[in-house]
Amino acid sequence: MLNFLQKFKENLTAKLNEVLSFGKKVDEELFEELEEALILADVGVDTTYKIIQSLKQKTKEEKIFEASKVRELLAQEIYEILQKDVEPFVLTSPMVILIVGVNGVGKTTTIGKLAHLYKKQGKSVMMVAADTFRAAAIDQLEVWAKRVNCPIIKHQEGSDPASVVFDGLQSAKARGIDVVICDTAGRLHNKKNLMEELRKIRKVIDREYSEARVETFLVLDATTGQNALQQAKIFKEVADITGIILTKLDGTAKGGIVIAIKEELNLPIRYIGIGEGMEDLQAFDAKSFVSAIFQ
Amino acid sequence: MMAFESLSERLQGVFKKLRGKGKLTEKDIKEAMREVKVALLEADVNFKVVKDFINSVTEKALGQEVMESLTPAQQVIKIVHEELIKLMGSVESRLNLGSKVPAVIMMVGLQGSGKTTACGKLANLLKKQGKNPLLVACDTVRPAAIKQLQVLGANINVPVFTMGDKVDTADIAKASIDYAKSHNVDVVIIDTAGRLHIDDELMEELVRIKEAVHPDEILLVADAMTGQDAVNVASSFNERLDITGVILTKLDGDTRGGAALSIKAVTQKPIKYVGIGEKLGDIEPFYPDRMASRILGMGDVLTLIEKA
Ligand SMILES: Nc1nc2c(ncn2[C@@H]2O[C@H](COP(=O)(O)OP(=O)(O)OP(=O)(O)O)[C@@H](O)[C@H]2O)c(=O)[nH]1
Numbered sequence: 352m353l354n355f356l357q358k359f360k361e362n363l364t365a366k367l368n369e370v371l372s373f374g375k376k377v378d379e380e381l382f383e384e385l386e387e388a389l390i391l392a393d394v395g396v397d398t399t400y401k402i403i404q405s406l407k408q409k410t411k412e413e414k415i416f417e418a419s420k421v422r423e424l425l426a427q428e429i430y431e432i433l434q435k436d437v438e439p440f441v442l443t444s445p446m447v448i449l450i451v452g453v454n455g456v457g458k459t460t461t462i463g464k465l466a467h468l469y470k471k472q473g474k475s476v477m478m479v480a481a482d483t484f485r486a487a488a489i490d491q492l493e494v495w496a497k498r499v500n501c502p503i504i505k506h507q508e509g510s511d512p513a514s515v516v517f518d519g520l521q522s523a524k525a526r527g528i529d530v531v532i533c534d535t536a537g538r539l540h541n542k543k544n545l546m547e548e549l550r551k552i553r554k555v556i557d558r559e560y561s562e563a564r565v566e567t568f569l570v571l572d573a574t575t576g577q578n579a580l581q582q583a584k585i586f587k588e589v590a591d592i593t594g595i596i597l598t599k600l601d602g603t604a605k606g607g608i609v610i611a612i613k614e615e616l617n618l619p620i621r622y623i624g625i626g627e628g629m630e631d632l633q634a635f636d637a638k639s640f641v642s643a644i645f646q
Numbered sequence: 647m648m649a650f651e652s653l654s655e656r657l658q659g660v661f662k663k664l665r666g667k668g669k670l671t672e673k674d675i676k677e678a679m680r681e682v683k684v685a686l687l688e689a690d691v692n693f694k695v696v697k698d699f700i701n702s703v704t705e706k707a708l709g710q711e712v713m714e715s716l717t718p719a720q721q722v723i724k725i726v727h728e729e730l731i732k733l734m735g736s737v738e739s740r741l742n743l744g745s746k747v748p749a750v751i752m753m754v755g756l757q758g759s760g761k762t763t764a765c766g767k768l769a770n771l772l773k774k775q776g777k778n779p780l781l782v783a784c785d786t787v788r789p790a791a792i793k794q795l796q797v798l799g800a801n802i803n804v805p806v807f808t809m810g811d812k813v814d815t816a817d818i819a820k821a822s823i824d825y826a827k828s829h830n831v832d833v834v835i836i837d838t839a840g841r842l843h844i845d846d847e848l849m850e851e852l853v854r855i856k857e858a859v860h861p862d863e864i865l866l867v868a869d870a871m872t873g874q875d876a877v878n879v880a881s882s883f884n885e886r887l888d889i890t891g892v893i894l895t896k897l898d899g900d901t902r903g904g905a906a907l908s909i910k911a912v913t914q915k916p917i918k919y920v921g922i923g924e925k926l927g928d929i930e931p932f933y934p935d936r937m938a939s940r941i942l943g944m945g946d947v948l949t950l951i952e953k954a
Pocket residue numbers: 452453454455456457458459460461482485488535536537538598599600601602623624625626627631757758788840842
């Protein structure tokens with residue numbers, strides 16, 4: 352049993368191209384193989400079934416008998432899910448960006464990348480080290496602040512994160528900073544007290560800086576499976592998430608769960624992380640993401 | 647999660663029709679297995695692993711007498727549960743530290759999986775067992791990685807060996823062994839930088855550390871929330887380094903943790919410990935039966951079956 356490793360190494364692209372190649376028939380087998388490709392991309396059972404159902408109906412309605420055309424349809428289908436009702440992200444000033452997510456997904460690194468990006472666009476940026484919990488989290492953010500050459504507001508390890516944010520906002524206001532980016536400690540969404548702490552931070556921002564637009568980005572690791580949906584649900588409830596940043600897409604994971612998240616929670620994907628360096632961040636582009644899913 | 651407690655209910659539904667039948671037919675089993683398949687996929691068990699698993703369980707279940715004490719639904723769950731446990735191996739939460747002194751443990755894995763924290767947790771565990779561990783900072787890449795290890799070391803009063811971030815990591819590892827020998831250290835725990843399994847150059851760096859210090863344990867630290875990609879990651883690290891075991895982290899979340907099964911299936915290496923929190927005491931042995939129940943989304947399978 353389970354001697355599938357060899358089979359597994361077959362390239363999915365090769366397989367899909369074969370599945371969807373010219374002249375192949377549209378039949379149950381084809382849909383099963385498409386289903387497999389979606390599941391392997393972490394799209395999840397429910398959303399996969401929905402997509403396949405809709406695909407089946409469309410091929411019937413539009414009398415499509417050729418597999419190659421199905422590829423276009425499928426890409427279109429996913430693209431529509433991702434783009435539906437999405438307003439483009441606009442960087443305004445002043446803006447406060449709160450970065451949240453579970454442990455180790457890439458929050459602090461993403462802040463470094465975002466700060467770099469916004470500075471390149473001519474904005475003044477400040478970092479706020481509100482992860483006061485994890486060992487050396489503050490030092491880590493400081494290294495990034497030095498790298499991108501922007502100010503950072505920090506307290507000691509173990510201090511109250513909401514009060515660091517408070518200080519950060521006062522300082523940003525006084526200095527007329529365009530974009531304030533707040534790091535927070537990684538927290539699993541099922542930990543009530545930690546989620547309450549986040550709610551408190553969010554409140555401080557709304558109360559102390561009502562002139563600023565607030566964006567709350569949930570950082571998700573592309574290697575995460577179905578649990579990401581649960582993460583998005585609960586973080587959305589607590590912190591009013593406005594967008595998703597999908598990291599570690601430079602690996603082999605597909606991050607297909609964001610399709611389910613968009614479909615179910617209507618959270619737009621804003622950026623993707625594709626490495627550990629300062630430049631390894633891109634604005635999310637639905638078209639290339641869709642084609643990457645089937646690579 | 648959606649399917650959390652519902653596999654049992656869904657199976658009850660499938661079997662409602664066949665009360666009183668003596669044997670499960672192929673059709674009954676196939677229908678039931680479709681539900682099991684969905685449950686496993688929702689738990690992030692790899693698609694191919696699920697397929698093979700379902701095939702083998704279907705064979706086992708076919709033609710079995712429906713035991714009088716069980717409904718068919720519970721019987722199927724019982725078979726599935728038992729097969730999952732078998733696949734996940736026995737309780738093997740011991741470290742094999744060999745006979746040479748110092749023993750060497752090396753942590754490897756993707757970025758952010760929990761390696762550095764796991765180093766601290768193991769050091770804490772070993773210290774409590776009366777050992778004299780040393781933490782070695784071989785992550786020269788991530789900002790403040792060394793500082794992080796130092797903070798953890800200070801928390802549990804375990805020394806940290808570092809040569810900064812400008813020295814070759816294989817040389818650091820080698821030097822740490824000399825240091826250990828002259829400082830009465832009996833276990834050396836090496837933290838390494840997170841890396842992608844497809845990053846050839848960085849994977850090669852790990853091979854060089856391995857060759858420099860011949861670790862007794864090379865532990866792959868993997869995030870329990872990992873999805874379908876867990877098999878690619880685990881098999882790459884295993885092929886390159888011949889890992890000796892796995893530490894599964896962040897099980898204090900509400901993930902079903904199907905990655906455990908995927909990783910075990912592709913590497914055949916034991917899952918030795920699980921991480922259940924951020925604190926250095928938050929580590930436990932791996933229990934295959936608990937993991938099986940968790941993957942099936944039913945903490946109470948066993949009581950359910952016993953009650954029937
Ligand atoms: N390959 C790759 N690695 C990344 C990416 N983004 C972050 N990382 C790495 O992932 C690891 C964790 O990143 P952090 O930024 O510390 O993650 P975090 O969410 O702040 O972690 P906690 O604060 O501990 O919860 C680091 O080793 C980063 O270098 C990415 O897009 N690709």
